[in-house]
Amino acid sequence: MFSCMCSRAVHIEVIEAMSTSSFINALRRFFAVRGPAKQIRSDCGTNFIGASRDLEMVKTNPGFNSVEEYLHTQGCTWVFNPPHASHMGGAWERMIGIARRILDCMLLEQRRSHLTHEVLTTLMAEVAAIMNARPLIPVSSDPESLLILTPATLLTLKTGSTPPPPPSGSYQEAHLIREEWKRVQGLADTFWNRWKHEYLKTLQLRHKWQGKRQNLQEGDIVLLKDNQAKRNQWPTGIITKTLPGDDGLVRKIQVEVVKDGTRKSFSRPVTEVVLLLSPKSDSAN
Structure with missing residues (x-):
């Protein structure tokens, strides 16, 4: 790698x-x-x-x-x-460590069936595409233009990510699929689900709540933990409203996401979002 x-x-x-x-x-x-x-x-x-x-x-x-x-x-x-x-x-080392842990677990599960060279090389290409689609830093704080800078954007000079192939049945039992392209997609989906959770842990440190930390604010750009998001898609949004509790701590927020020209608003706990950029805090510093 x-x-x-x-x-x-x-x-x-x-x-x-x-x-x-x-x-x-x-x-x-x-x-x-x-x-x-x-x-x-x-x-x-x-x-x-x-x-x-x-x-x-x-x-x-x-x-x-x-x-x-x-x-x-x-x-x-x-x-x-x-x-x-x-x-x-x-x-x-961080990228290698995360990818190796996931691939080790995946390949151990595939010990009963051998991966052909074509399947393995295609899988590694899909793995590299998933890793290069990770967000680096948001480019704009405009809620209508939430463009996320990724390594793939710098390599291809194109926005967006490579969409997965159209669904054709279930890719879950990858070792039982005879068609090689479906088997690769099943393995790629497995890597994506594990990679998403492993990588998000590196972005959001979970410390014990023994001291007060700065609350999320309106206008902050966050990354949503959406289990229903397709492969290589990282839903981002802007906080439109915070709902502090009686103690003044924000545990619930309203997030607005713009996708395909349509605005959608979601209510999420603070544990389900990752802060990417806080314009107010940056301007204050």
């Missing part, structure tokens, strides 16, 4: 073998699709040392020189973080 330090986009490559040749081919495919990179960064922990041995990239093996020479000819350098400093790669 490659993660861009500028756009925060991810790119996933499937390799056939843990060899230097497969590793260089993966880099070549990455450069061919995304363009050349000036620098590659990675950690130097025990897990990477073990992987580098499997990739024959340790300096005692001749494969290391071939990879180093290839990167040099491509005008690219490889920088290793110090050992025991995984926090220095937090920008990509």
Whole structure:
């Protein structure tokens, strides 16, 4: 998995073998699709040392020189973080950690049936599309133009996300589906449902309510936790009304969402929304 330090986009490559040749081919495919990179960064922990041995990239093996020479000819350098400093790669470690936990659970459930190369590569493309559709920061506070900036927007220069294929039966029992494209969509839906919950946890920290925190305010832009939303869709809205309790704490809000030119208003508890931008607080600071 490659993660861009500028756009925060991810790119996933499937390799056939843990060899230097497969590793260089993966880099070549990455450069061919995304363009050349000036620098590659990675950690130097025990897990990477073990992987580098499997990739024959340790300096005692001749494969290391071939990879180093290839990167040099491509005008690219490889920088290793110090050992025991995984926090220095937090920008990509968080994405890798979440995706790996979900994929590990999913692939363990698929042990009875083998995934073909076509299914696996298509699934990884769907996974990358889901991860690149995550919101980064809202562009506008206009309730009629709630455009969310995503890594996919920066890559394609297009708004919106790739819609899922039209429903054709149930994709839930992915391991029982004989048609490969339906099986891929079932696995992609499973990843989306798990990814949505795992990623939202990183946006909204749940501390014990032992101290007062700033209430949500009218005009704040929030992300709704909608279980009925389709894949790659992150419903966003603007708070139109807050309903504080007797103690002055806001636990219930009114949220307005604009979709396809239609305005809809919803009543939600504060636990079901994630604050993205607070114009009033930013202007006050």
